[in-house]
Amino acid sequence: MNRQNWQSFARRNPYLFSFLLLVIIIIVNFFFQHNIFERDTLNSNMRVFLPLIILAAGQAIVILGGGIDISVGSIVSIVNVILATQVGLQGDPQKMYLMMGVALVVGMLAGALNGFFVAFMRLQPIITTYATSFLYAGLALFILPNPGGGIPQSFSTFYRDTTPLGFPLAFIIIAIILLAWGFIQQTRYGRYLFAVGGKAEAAYETAVPVNTVLFSTYVIAGLMAAISGIAITMLVASGNAGTGDQLTLSSVTAVVIGGTALSGGIGGVAGAIIGAVILGFIKNIISFANIDTWWQTFVNAAIIVIALAAPGVIYLFRRRR
Amino acid sequence: MSLSLSARNVVKRYAGVIALSDANLDVNAGEVVALIGANGSGKSTLSKIINGVVVLDRGQLLLDGKPVNFSSPQAAKSLGISTVFQDLSLIPHMTVAENIWLSREPQKWGGIVDRGQIREKTDALLDLFTGTYKSSLRPEVTVASLPSDEKQIVEILKAVSFDPKLLILDEATASLDSRQVERLFEMVVHWKQNGKAIIFVSHRMEEIFRIADRYSVLRNGKTVGSGEMKEVKTKDIVALMVGDKSAESVVERKKKTQQNSLNRKMQLEVSDLSAEGLKGVSLKLHEGELLGIGGLKGQGQRSLLHTLFGDLVSTGTIKFDGALVKFKNPRQAMNNGVALVPGERAKEGLLFIRSILENLLLPSWGNYGFPTHIRDAQKSASDVSSSLSLKMAGLDEPVSGLSGGNAQKVVIGKWLLRNPRLLLLDDPTKGVDVGTKAEFYSLLTKLCADGVSVLFYSSDDEELLALCDRILVMHDGLIRTELAGESLTKSNLVAASLGASQESMQ
Numbered sequence: 001m002n003r004q005n006w007q008s009f010a011r012r013n014p015y016l017f018s019f020l021l022l023v024i025i026i027i028v029n030f031f032f033q034h035n036i037f038e039r040d041t042l043n044s045n046m047r048v049f050l051p052l053i054i055l056a057a058g059q060a061i062v063i064l065g066g067g068i069d070i071s072v073g074s075i076v077s078i079v080n081v082i083l084a085t086q087v088g089l090q091g092d093p094q095k096m097y098l099m100m101g102v103a104l105v106v107g108m109l110a111g112a113l114n115g116f117f118v119a120f121m122r123l124q125p126i127i128t129t130y131a132t133s134f135l136y137a138g139l140a141l142f143i144l145p146n147p148g149g150g151i152p153q154s155f156s157t158f159y160r161d162t163t164p165l166g167f168p169l170a171f172i173i174i175a176i177i178l179l180a181w182g183f184i185q186q187t188r189y190g191r192y193l194f195a196v197g198g199k200a201e202a203a204y205e206t207a208v209p210v211n212t213v214l215f216s217t218y219v220i221a222g223l224m225a226a227i228s229g230i231a232i233t234m235l236v237a238s239g240n241a242g243t244g245d246q247l248t249l250s251s252v253t254a255v256v257i258g259g260t261a262l263s264g265g266i267g268g269v270a271g272a273i274i275g276a277v278i279l280g281f282i283k284n285i286i287s288f289a290n291i292d293t294w295w296q297t298f299v300n301a302a303i304i305v306i307a308l309a310a311p312g313v314i315y316l317f318r319r320r321r
Numbered sequence: 322m323s324l325s326l327s328a329r330n331v332v333k334r335y336a337g338v339i340a341l342s343d344a345n346l347d348v349n350a351g352e353v354v355a356l357i358g359a360n361g362s363g364k365s366t367l368s369k370i371i372n373g374v375v376v377l378d379r380g381q382l383l384l385d386g387k388p389v390n391f392s393s394p395q396a397a398k399s400l401g402i403s404t405v406f407q408d409l410s411l412i413p414h415m416t417v418a419e420n421i422w423l424s425r426e427p428q429k430w431g432g433i434v435d436r437g438q439i440r441e442k443t444d445a446l447l448d449l450f451t452g453t454y455k456s457s458l459r460p461e462v463t464v465a466s467l468p469s470d471e472k473q474i475v476e477i478l479k480a481v482s483f484d485p486k487l488l489i490l491d492e493a494t495a496s497l498d499s500r501q502v503e504r505l506f507e508m509v510v511h512w513k514q515n516g517k518a519i520i521f522v523s524h525r526m527e528e529i530f531r532i533a534d535r536y537s538v539l540r541n542g543k544t545v546g547s548g549e550m551k552e553v554k555t556k557d558i559v560a561l562m563v564g565d566k567s568a569e570s571v572v573e574r575k576k577k578t579q580q581n582s583l584n585r586k587m588q589l590e591v592s593d594l595s596a597e598g599l600k601g602v603s604l605k606l607h608e609g610e611l612l613g614i615g616g617l618k619g620q621g622q623r624s625l626l627h628t629l630f631g632d633l634v635s636t637g638t639i640k641f642d643g644a645l646v647k648f649k650n651p652r653q654a655m656n657n658g659v660a661l662v663p664g665e666r667a668k669e670g671l672l673f674i675r676s677i678l679e680n681l682l683l684p685s686w687g688n689y690g691f692p693t694h695i696r697d698a699q700k701s702a703s704d705v706s707s708s709l710s711l712k713m714a715g716l717d718e719p720v721s722g723l724s725g726g727n728a729q730k731v732v733i734g735k736w737l738l739r740n741p742r743l744l745l746l747d748d749p750t751k752g753v754d755v756g757t758k759a760e761f762y763s764l765l766t767k768l769c770a771d772g773v774s775v776l777f778y779s780s781d782d783e784e785l786l787a788l789c790d791r792i793l794v795m796h797d798g799l800i801r802t803e804l805a806g807e808s809l810t811k812s813n814l815v816a817a818s819l820g821a822s823q824e825s826m827q
Contacts, residue, residue, distance in 0.1 A: 186433040188426050191415075195423055198412035205374055205410035206479075207395040207424045265414050 018258045018274040025281045032288035043163060046170035049280035051076070051232040053170070053273050055247055056254035057177050058224025060272035063255050065217040066197040066264030067118055067125035072225040072251055074136035075110045076244030079103040079229025081140045084149030084239020091152050104226045110136055111222020112215070119214035133248070140241040149239035159234035173231075174273060181269040193217070197264030246297070253300045254279055256307040324385060324401065324486040324518055325349045326371065331380035333366055333542075340366040342542040344380070346520070348487065353509060353519045355529045355550070358539035359562050359782075359815070364522050365407060367539065368489045371520070372404040373397030403485035405493040407522075409476045411464045418443040418460035421479045446478045449508060453501045469496045477505065488512065491522045506532050524617060524819050526555050540564050559815050563782070585609055587643075588774040589743060591629070594637035598624035600798035601637070606743075606776060609769045613789030614778040616818050621798035622778040623664055626745040629776070630654045630661040641743070655684060660736035662729075664747035670732040671720050678702050678716040681735045705734045710760065726757030733764070744768065744775045750784060762788060782814050794818055 026036070035041045055072055062069045082103055087096045110132070117128045162169045184190045192213045195203040204210045225244075232243060256262060257278055258271025279300070286295050331344040341363045348354045358364045369375040371382065373391030382389050384400060391397040404410075411420050418439050426434040427442070443460035450458075458471050467475065473496045480488060490509075494502050509519060509532055521533055529536070530550065537547040538561040546561040589606040599621045606612050614622050628635045631648025639646050641657065648654040651661070663669035671680055681702045682689075689698045702716055709730045713723065720728055729749060736744065750758050765788060769775060779785050785792055792809065794802040794817040802817040804810075 183431075183433070188424075188428065188432065188434060191419060191423060191426060191434065194415055194419075195412045198414050202410040202412055203423070205394055205404070205406060207393075207398045209395070265412070 015259055015268070015271045015274060018271050018278065021257065022274050022278050022281075025278050025285075029281045029285055032285060039163065039166065039168070043168035043170075045280065045284065046168045047159060047235060049277055050170040050173060051228045051235065052247060052250055052254065052279065053174060053276040054177070054224050054228040054231060055251045056258070056272040056276040057181070057269045058221035058228075059251040060255045060258065060260055060267065060269045061193070061224075062125075062217045062221045063252075063260050063262060064197045064264055064267055065193050065214055066200060067214065067217060068129065068252065068262070069111075069114060069218060069221045070126060070129040070248055071110065071114060071133035071136055072221055072228075073244035073246070073248030074133040074140065075107050075222055075225035076229040076232060076247055077140040077241055078106060078110070078136050078143070079226050080233045080243040081144035081149070081239045081241055082106065083151055083230065083233045085144050087151050089150035089152065093152055093154060096152060096155060100230055103230055104223060107222040107224075107226025107229070108219050109222070111219040111225070114222070115215035115218030118218060119211045137241070137245075144239050144241050147238065147240040150237055151233055153237070155234050156237040159231070177273065178270060185268070189213070189216075194265055197266075199265070249297070249300050249304070250276070250279055253303045256304060262307060324516075325383075326385075326402075326487055326518065327381075327383040328367065328371060329381045329383065331367065331370060331382075332378045333363075333370060333375065334378055339542055341370075341377075343544065344539060344542060345544040345547075346371075346537050347547075348518045348520055350486070350516045350518050351513055352534045353513060353521050353532055355533035355536045356520055356522045356539065357529065357536055357558060357562065359818075362539040362562075363542040364539055365491060366542075368404065368491050368520065368522055371397070371487075372402050372489055374404075398483060401483075401486035402489070403480045403483040403487070404489040405477050405480045405491055407492040407495070409472060411472060411476055411479070413465035414463060416461050416463055417447075417458065417467075417475050420464055420475060421446065421482050423479075425483070442482070446482055449478065449481075450474050450501065450504055453498075453504055470498060470501060473497055474501065481508075485517065487518045487520070489520045489522070492524070494523060494525065494528055502528070526558065526819055529558075530555070538562055555816075556812075559812055559819075563811055563815055585772075588641070589629075589776075590640040592638050592640075594625070594628060594635055594639065596624050596628045596633045596635035598798055599628060599633075599635070602795075602798075602800055604793060604800065606774050608774055609772045610791070611765060611769050611775045611777055611789050613785040613792035614776065614795060615782065615785050615792050615804075615814055616795035616801070618780060620795040622795055623747055624798070625795070626661060626747050626776065626778060627663075629743075629745055630659060632661075655739070658740070658742035659745065660739065660741035660743070661745040662732050662736065662747060662749050664751070666725070666728055666732060666751075671728060673721045674719050676717045676719055677706070677711075677713055677723070677731055680720050680731050681705060681716075681738060684735055685738045701738055702734075705738055706730075709734050709737075709764070724754065726753040729753050729761075730757070733761075742773060744773055746775060746777045746779075748778055748780050750779065750781060758784070782811060782818075786811055786814065 030036050033041065036045070055076065059069060059072060083096070083099055086099045086102075114129050114132055117123045117132075118125045159169065164172055184193075192203070192208050195206070195208050196210050196213045200210050228247070229244065233239070236243070254275030255267070255272045257275035258267065258273070260267025260271055282299055283296055286293065326348050328344060328346040331341050333341040344363060344367050346354070346356065346367060356364050356367065366375060370377045373394045373396050376392060382391065389400065412423070415423070421443055422439050427438045429435045440460050447458060447460065454471060455468060456471065458467065458474070464472060464475060473493065477490075477493055494505065497505065512519060521529065523529055533550045535548065536550055536553070536558065538545050538558065540562060545564065585608040587605060588608040588610070589604075591605075592603040594602045602621070602625055604612070614625070616622060624633060627633050629639065631650050631654040641659075646657065648657070648659075667673055672683070678699065682698050685701075686693065686698075689695075699716065706713065706716070711730045711734065712727050720731055723731065733749070750761060753761070762784070765775060765777070777785070777789065786809065791803065791805045792814065793800045794804065794814065796818070804813055804817065
C-alpha cells in the first residue's frame with residue numbers, strides 16, 4: 001500500500017489504531033482483573049475514567065482546531081474547590097445544583113479568556129494556556145489553600161451507584177458526548193473546525209470565520225473541563241486545589257492515542273474517548289502489577305514525545321537515503 | 322447581473338515595503354481583463370485587495386460606482402467576488418466536496434449538512450472538466466491525494482461554485498495541461514456571455530492574447546498602461562512591463578572581463594541536479610565568472626542555490642574545484658569555501674536582535690581560538706565593516722536597527738570574512754537602496770577579479786543585464802534558455818521568463 005492510500009485509509013478509519021490498542025489493553029487488564037466484564041467492576045472502572053474522558057473530549061476539539069489547551073487541569077481544580085467549599089458535606093442539594101451551574105459558567109469564562117488571547121490577540125496557544133493554567137491553579141489555591149471541604153453524600157452515592165437501564169452512568173455520558181459530536185460533525189460548524197485546524201489561511205480565504213471558530217474551541221474545552229471537574233468532585237467527594245494537576249497531560253495523551261494529529265485538522269472526539277479509556281486501563285494495570293505510580297506519568301509523557309517526534313524521525317530517515 | 326468594479330489609486334504597504342503605489346483597474350460585466358506585470362509588480366496584492374483578503378491603505382474600490390470597503394473575504398464574497406488563488410485555498414485533509422462547499426454547505430433541518438445534495442452539486446461541477454482527469458477525481462477523495470493539476474481544477478470549481486459576478490483567475494492555468502486550459506477557456510467565453518466579469522492574471526502571453534478583451538499593466542506597484550487587447554502586440558506589452566524604450570538595445574557591458582573569465586578553469590560543474598522544485602539542472606561556472614540566473618519568481622532558483630549550499634536533499638552530480646562533492650549540510654559547503662546570501666535576509670540571513678559583531682563573526686568564531694581572542698575578532702569585524710563602508714552606530718548595536726542595505730552588507734560581510742571561492746546570491750538587492758546597490762555592484766566586480774565565482778539570482782532584470790555576461794533563465798525547475806553575447810537583451814530576457822517564443826516578439 002503506498003503512502004497516499006495509507007493517508008486516505010487512515011483518514012477514513014482514524015480510530016482503528018486506538019481501537020486495536022483498546023482491545024489489547026483490555027485483554028492485558030483481564031489477566032489482573034478477571035471480573036472486568038461484570039457490571040459492578042465495569043461501573044467502578046468507568047466512574048474513575050469518566051473525568052478524564054470528558055476532559056479529553058474537550059481537548060480533542062481544541063487540538064482539532066489547531067490549538068492546544070494546557071489549562072484544562074487547572075479549570076478542573078477550580079471547579080473542584082468551588083463545589084467543595086461552597087456546598088460542603090452538609091450542604092443543601094439545592095445549593096449543589098446552583099454551584100454546578102456556577103461551575104459551568106466559570107469553566108466557560110476561563111475558556112473564553114484562553115480563546116480571547118489565542119484567537120483575537122494571536123498569541124501562541126501552548127504558551128498562553130500554560131500561563132493561564134498557573135492563573136487558574138493559583139485561584140484554586142486561593143479558594144482552598146488546604147485540602148478539605150466536601151459535597152453532600154447523596155451526590156457521591158448517585159455518582160457511584162447509578163446504573164440507568166443496567167448500564168454504568170459513564171456509558172450514558174459517553175453516549176451523550178458521542179451523539180453531540182456526531183451532530184456537530186454533521187453541521188457547518190464541524191466543517192469549519194476541520195478547515196481551521198487543517199489550514200487556517202485557506203479557510204480564511206474561503207470566508208470561514210476563523211477567529212470565532214478558534215475562540216469557540218477554547219470555550220468548549222473550558223465547559224468540558226468544568227463538567228469533568230463536577231464528575232471528579234462527585235467521585236472523590238472532597239476538595240483539593242491540586243485535583244486537576246495530573247489530568248492535563250493525560251488529556252493531551254488521550255487525544256494523541258485517539259488518532260488526532262497534534263497539528264490539527266485530522267481526528268475526532270471518539271478517538272479521544274477511547275484514548276482516555278486506554279489510559280485508565282494502563283493506570284489499572286500499573287497499580288495491579290505493583291509498579292511505582294510514576295510510571296503512569298512516564299507512559300503518558302513518552303506517548304506524547306513519540307507522537308511529536310515521529311514525523312521528524314521519518315524525515316531524518318528519508319534524508320539519509 | 323451587470324457589474325462594474327474599479328480600483329482607483331490603490332496604495333498598499335507591507336511593513337515599510339511598498340507593494341502598490343498607484344494601482345488602477347476597471348472591469349465590467351461580460352469582459353475579460355488581463356492583469357499583467359513582472360515579478361513583484363503587485364498583481365497578487367491588487368487581486369487580494371479586490372477579494373478582501375488584504376485591506377488597502379489608501380485609494381478606493383468602486384462597485385457599480387459606489388465606494389465599497391472590504392474588510393474580510395466574507396464581505397467581498399457576499400457581493401459576488403470570487404477568486405482562484407495562486408497558492409490554492411484548499412484544506413488538504415478535507416474531501417473535494419467538503420472543500421468546494423466549505424462555508425456554504427446546503428443544510429437540512431437542525432443545521433445538518435445535506436451530504437446528498439453536496440454530492441450531486443459536486444458531481445455537476447466536476448462534469449465541467451470531464452475527460453481531462455488523469456485520476457478518478459471524485460467528490461469524496463481527499464484533496465491531499467490529488468495531483469497538482471486536479472487540485473487546481475478543484476480550486477477553480479470552488480470559485481465557480483459561488484456563482485460569482487466577478488471572478489479573479491490568479492495564475493489559474495499555471496499547473497493545467499493544454500486540454501484543461503482549453504476547457505477552462507471555453508467556460509470563460511461562456512461566463513462572459515452570461516455577463517460575468519473576469520480578471521485574468523497570468524504570465525503566459527499566448528493565453529492573455531487568446532482570452533482577454535482588455536489589459537492593464539502594473540510596474541513596480543503602479544498601473545502604467547491599459548487598453549484594448551486587439552490594438553497591441555506582445556512587444557508593446559513587454560515594453561510596458563519593462564518600462565523604458567531601450568528594451569531592444571544591448572546593455573553596455575565590459576566585454577574584457579568576459580574574455581578573461583571564460584579562459585579560466587572551471588570552478589563549478591553541475592549536471593542533472595534534482596531536488597524539491599528542481600527538475601534536472603546542468604550548468605558550468607568558471608573561476609571569477611559572474612553568472613546570472615533569471616526567470617520569474619519561484620521557478621526553482623532558490624532551490625538551486627540552496628541545493629548547492631547543501632541545504633536540500635538532491636540527486637545529480639556537483640563538481641566543485643575539479644572534485645566531485647556532495648554537501649550533506651551547509652556546514653560542509655561552508656568549510657569548502659561556499660557562501661550563500663539567502664533571499665529572506667531577516668529570516669535566513671541574520672540573527673536580527675543580536676549585535677552586528679556577532680552576526681559578522683557567526684560563521685568564523687572557530688578561527689579565533691579557545692578561549693576566543695575577542696580583540697582579534699573585533700578587529701576583523703571592524704575591518705570588514707569599514708571595507709564595506711557599513712553605516713552603523715557601533716559593532717555592538719543590534720542588526721535590527723540597520724537599514725535594508727546595511728543589513729545586507731552584514732550578511733555579505735560575514736561571508737567575506739571566510740574568503741569564499743563560490744558565492745551564491747539569492748536576490749541580494751531586494752529592498753536595498755540605490756546607493757548601496759552601486760557599492761554592491763562594484764564589490765561583485767572586484768570579487769570576480771579576485772577569482773571568486775558568483776552565481777547571481779536577481780528578480781531585477783536590469784542588474785542582471787548590467788552585470789552578467791551570461792544569464793540562465795529558469796522556468797519550472799529547469800534552465801530554459803541561456804542568454805549570452807548578442808542574445809543578451811532585455812526583451813529576450815523578459816520574453817524567456819514569460820515563456821513567450823522568439824517569433825511572437827517580431
